[in-house]
Amino acid sequence: MSTAARPRLILRADGNPRIGLGHVMRLLALGEILSEQFTCVFAIQEPADAVLEQLRMVCEEVVEVPPMPYDGEPAWLTQNLLQPTDVLVLDGYGFGHSFQQAVRPAVARLVYVDDLLAFPQLADLVLNPAGGVSPTSYELENPHTRLLLGPHYAPLRQAFREVTLPERTADSDTVLVCLGGADPTHQTQRVADELLALSSVQRVHVVVGSAFAGWEVLTHWAQTHPRITLHRNLPAAELCLLMQQCGAAVCSPSTVSYEYCAAGGGLLFLLPVADNQQNIDRFLRGEGMALPYPSITNVLTSPEADRIADRLRQQQGHWFDGQISHRLQQEFTALLLPQSAFQLRPVVAADSAQLLAWTNDPTVRQFSFNSNPVSPSEHEQWLTARLGYPQHLLLIAEDKDSKQPIGLIRFSLEGEDATLSYLLDAAYRGQGLAPQLLVEGTRRVLQERPALRRVLGHVQQRNEASIRAFRRAGFQLLSEANSSQPDSVTFVWVN
Numbered sequence: 001m002s003t004a005a006r007p008r009l010i011l012r013a014d015g016n017p018r019i020g021l022g023h024v025m026r027l028l029a030l031g032e033i034l035s036e037q038f039t040c041v042f043a044i045q046e047p048a049d050a051v052l053e054q055l056r057m058v059c060e061e062v063v064e065v066p067p068m069p070y071d072g073e074p075a076w077l078t079q080n081l082l083q084p085t086d087v088l089v090l091d092g093y094g095f096g097h098s099f100q101q102a103v104r105p106a107v108a109r110l111v112y113v114d115d116l117l118a119f120p121q122l123a124d125l126v127l128n129p130a131g132g133v134s135p136t137s138y139e140l141e142n143p144h145t146r147l148l149l150g151p152h153y154a155p156l157r158q159a160f161r162e163v164t165l166p167e168r169t170a171d172s173d174t175v176l177v178c179l180g181g182a183d184p185t186h187q188t189q190r191v192a193d194e195l196l197a198l199s200s201v202q203r204v205h206v207v208v209g210s211a212f213a214g215w216e217v218l219t220h221w222a223q224t225h226p227r228i229t230l231h232r233n234l235p236a237a238e239l240c241l242l243m244q245q246c247g248a249a250v251c252s253p254s255t256v257s258y259e260y261c262a263a264g265g266g267l268l269f270l271l272p273v274a275d276n277q278q279n280i281d282r283f284l285r286g287e288g289m290a291l292p293y294p295s296i297t298n299v300l301t302s303p304e305a306d307r308i309a310d311r312l313r314q315q316q317g318h319w320f321d322g323q324i325s326h327r328l329q330q331e332f333t334a335l336l337l338p339q340s341a342f343q344l345r346p347v348v349a350a351d352s353a354q355l356l357a358w359t360n361d362p363t364v365r366q367f368s369f370n371s372n373p374v375s376p377s378e379h380e381q382w383l384t385a386r387l388g389y390p391q392h393l394l395l396i397a398e399d400k401d402s403k404q405p406i407g408l409i410r411f412s413l414e415g416e417d418a419t420l421s422y423l424l425d426a427a428y429r430g431q432g433l434a435p436q437l438l439v440e441g442t443r444r445v446l447q448e449r450p451a452l453r454r455v456l457g458h459v460q461q462r463n464e465a466s467i468r469a470f471r472r473a474g475f476q477l478l479s480e481a482n483s484s485q486p487d488s489v490t491f492v493w494v495n
Contacts, residue, residue: 181209
């Protein structure tokens with residue numbers, strides 16, 4: 001897709017030594033992930049030179065917002081930056097309900113990256129990477145708001161998103177300490193000192209970011225401790241490699257903990273340094289991926305340390321499965337679709353005649369893998385074998401107002417995969433409904449069968465309209481060929 005054809009993704013966050021760089025780094029990672037789908041523009045107040053350099057490596061444009069209170073900013077953004085076709089992404093505590101209310105009319109879609117659950121949401125999409133958050137935790141003023149909750153949607157930097165690792169071999173006597181890039185509560189030195197008091201710890205790697213305010217003091221202190229190695233503002237690839245060399249880590253329950261899990265994991269000890277980290281802290285510990293920091297002495301000196309590390313690593317690998325980019329790309333593509341004017345309901349026996357008429361439509365048969373007409377007896381046998389059986393889900397799409405049936409989407413389930421097929425009534429083709437049907441149907445089957453990991457669709461290569469529909473819906477082309485149908489391609493949606 002050419003740059004001119006891509007919609008703009010406006011990423012709005014701030015970062016400095018006082019509040020840290022978490023919001024900025026999170027949106028920068030999101031920009032990396034979506035850079036092929038959108039033209040990325042980052043808007044920020046008073047960025048440091050090091051931050052500006054990082055932003056310009058990812059985004060086509062960086063806009064410096066003049067210093068002003070947040071309540072005055074929507075007017076400036078509307079007059080100087082925002083366009084009606086933009087997708088605006090907000091990440092920060094100053095972008096509350098009144099801010100969203102002011103900017104929402106100026107853009108095509110509004111996205112809010114949340115970790116506070118502090119106010120009613122107007123956004124079209126809310127992304128909360130913290131695990132253990134329920135949809136019932138949200139007060140949604142927009143009935144169409146899409147919620148992306150948990151670490152499966154955490155925008156991680158490229159070095160951490162799709163890493164494939166061999167069996168972890170790092171020992172727990174090498175410990176990473178990273179309490180966020182800024183460490184706003186100044187606990188890094190204390191934690192490192194406590195680790196040095198443990199005879200089982202051979203090496204401590206301390207990582208801080210460019211916004212860390214006590215670098216000179218920390219450097220002076222480390223000169224008298226030969227088991228300490230300091231790292232400042234590490235590039236993502238170098239940090240990932242360092243994490244793989246550390247069999248244990250003390251991290252704030254934030255993106256850095258997610259990065260450690262994604263890099264291969266190990267003994268992860270959590271030390272919250274901000275109020276908004278409580279949800280991630282509870283989730284990582286509750287799912288068996290991490291331990292509270294006060295337990296570190298007992299664990300690192302225990303003969304069971306390796307067994308505990310293996311247990312944590314197994315859980316970490318379940319949640320950080322290398323599919324984060326895929327999930328976010330498909331969701332942000334689907335975000336651009338208009339709201340559907342139809343609703344889905346299960347197929348019942350009384351729909352049989354309608355389904356048979358659709359099945360034998362000449363255009364449907366032309367693009368079916370079996371192009372022969374279907375007889376009424378064959379159809380009845382087929383429908384009877386699918387209604388009421390858990391390995392099949394058949395859904396009719398009908399107009400919300402007239403209740404007129406407009407199409408069908410059906411799923412065959414096997415293991416962790418669901419394979420779909422769909423059709424539209426001839427009177428409703430060419431109206432852009434196919435991508436909406438694919439998205440609505442896929443979300444429905446994943447809601448009813450949450451254990452599914454993938455939804456697949458096989459399309460004949462000559463069926464260009466259906467291929468376009470899958471792409472517009474956010475499905476991605478699988479690299480693997482469909483050996484059973486060599487003249488077809490396969491699309492996938494990842495759960």
